[in-house]
Amino acid sequence: MAKLKFLLAGNPNVGKSTLFNHLTGMKQHVGNWPGKTVERKSGSFKFDGNEIEVIDLPGNYSLTPYSVEEIVSRDAIIHEPNDAVINIIDAENIQRNLYLTLQIMETGANTVLCVNMLNYAEDVGFEIDLKKLEKTLGIPVVVVDAREADGIDELIKRTIETTKKPTDNSKDLSYGIELDDQIEEVKKLFPNLKMGSAPDSWVAVKLLEADDEALDLAEASPDKENLRKLTEIRKQLETEFDDKIDDVFIDARYAEIDNIMKKCVKKPSGENETLTDKIDKVVTNRFIGIPIFLFIIFFVFFITFKIGAPYQDFIDYLFGLLGDWLLGFFGEGLISSLLVKGVIGGVGSVLTFVPIIFILFFLLSLIEDCGYLARAAFVIDRLMYKFMGLSGKAFIPLILGIGCNVTGVMATRTLANESDRISTILALPFISCSARIPIYALFTSVFFADPIQQSVVTFGLYIVGMIVSVIVAKVLKCTVFKDDSAPFIMELPPYRIPTLKSSLLHMWERGSLFIKKAGTIILGVCVLVWILSNLPPGVEEASINSVLGMFGSIIAPIFAPLGFGFWQAAVAFVTGLLAKETVVSTFGTLFGVGESGLEAVLPVLFTPLSALSFMMFCLLSGPCAAHFGTVKQETNSWKWTILSWGMCFIIGYVVALIIYQGGLLILGPNSPYV
């Protein structure tokens, strides 16, 4: 059986993922590109006795490396051995899409052009002569309907055919006489320079464009002294064209595209108002655009929790049953304690979020696939940029953080810009997630009798969290990411009816990642905490004599300036790192009173002021282990993960310190709140 490897390339929004999903179905692996934070999707399938591996390259507009995505795509094409590159294009956008096609052909790759959404293009009046296009480009052109899965067999058949006699059409591409002559000249200057599988002409173009990678290689080559001549040629060309050399190449490619278009494509004549125009007139309207945006966000949120909550309760109930059963089966003892308190208590509480995460990602994927997400970003961008220095797209992850910070971090995948993504991820943990609610509920009910006071305190906590989040993002954007101006150029794709399959797959991708994490990182930490609370052997569980208790006693003084320097609070903080829901249950365990008895015990240790300080610290000092596990996964970097956690701890500490010490100063020692 022959093994083949196809790369799938294309602009964003051309149906690349849909095609990829059809080809590979559930047999796909999502991970990060080695050393890069860009998502790498690969999958395999069998066709006519061939074992075919497909790698989905990041969607991009060109192969010029100025974003990680483009570097990844370019490296994959010229450095990773492949049998063919399938370039999928949106027929309605053929002119711009051909730019990437030409760039791929320049690399000498064995290219197949896959024309998608031809019916949409024909509906608006495009006439594309596919036979002529195939002849002009010199590569196979295949029409598919990725949504309906039409033409995919034909695509694969023809791609396999090309692997038998691969075509390199880079020689037939022309940039106009002057440029072609100079490219020949440069080729002669560096005859020994090789970049992966790319042809000499490609290397010559890159040298002329002053591409960093190419120049470094030239510097290290035996023809190093010819670099001076290269600079001369470049200067001469720039004077001749009165333009920067890379712009000259861009113009040359578009001139070539113009020729191709003239030969093969008849563009629609008049400008008819499309359905997209009609919808956009409403959803981006000056007056109702923002209300519509808020309504849709609210609706997603509402549906998620409305549908998700019963399932959440149901899973909680199932784990309760499982716990009871285990207790009955093993009897009171170490094993049942490990399983019930350690595993179910930690992992179970996190797994109850699974329905919410699945529903949320399903809805988000629908919104994204139909094209509204881009409009949402368009509508809210100015506000976001002003206050947080972030693009409008960052709004969604931040809002999702209110439900669960983990989902928020996962949703940052919709942000293309790396610095926006990291800033959003670092700003997210201060958004109060739903797991913190039990803490607020317990402490406000115990220490603030007046219902109005209770609401003010709870509301205040949410607001402080958001303010800190805004400040953190803004500060990051003004310092660490200052040079990265995070420009906002975003394509607004035409509206399309989303497919169920793609949304379901998307949901499964994200959701299963979450389950996997709960099964590994969180399980590990839960078991560890349980072990520590039961060591040394024979000790009363989670008492001050256990390792956990002793550790709590050691770190407790750190929290004294915040008003809660006793070991129980320290232990609750540590277990709260697992899952914030466990803070309350930990107090229950530590005082041996259960959650209902806490109302009597807590006022002995806390004052209203120190309770406020404690709640603030719980809010700001980071959500949970699952969150930071996700941060590691999504940033692919320990540096950002540790920085994120450190920042949470320090900010939480400082704000709680200000509240407690400031409160002492303002209220005075005799206040009933102190």
Add this chain to the structure above:
Amino acid sequence: MARTVDDLQPGESGIVKKHRVHGSLGKHLREMGLINGTAIKLERRAPLGYPVEIRIQGFSLALRKEEAQAIELQ
């Protein structure tokens, strides 16, 4: 002062003379087809004034104020 995309009214079109968007973003825009001599249309403005939606080479793109002002028209 040269006329820029930012001076267009929603629905109005022009021809790109040159653009002064700097660095990689400028190059990116050029590669997306914002080259000299291309027709450009300002479709609409976002509810808060910016970004603006432009149409070039048959597709729509959102740009912030600075970029809209950096694209000069003939």
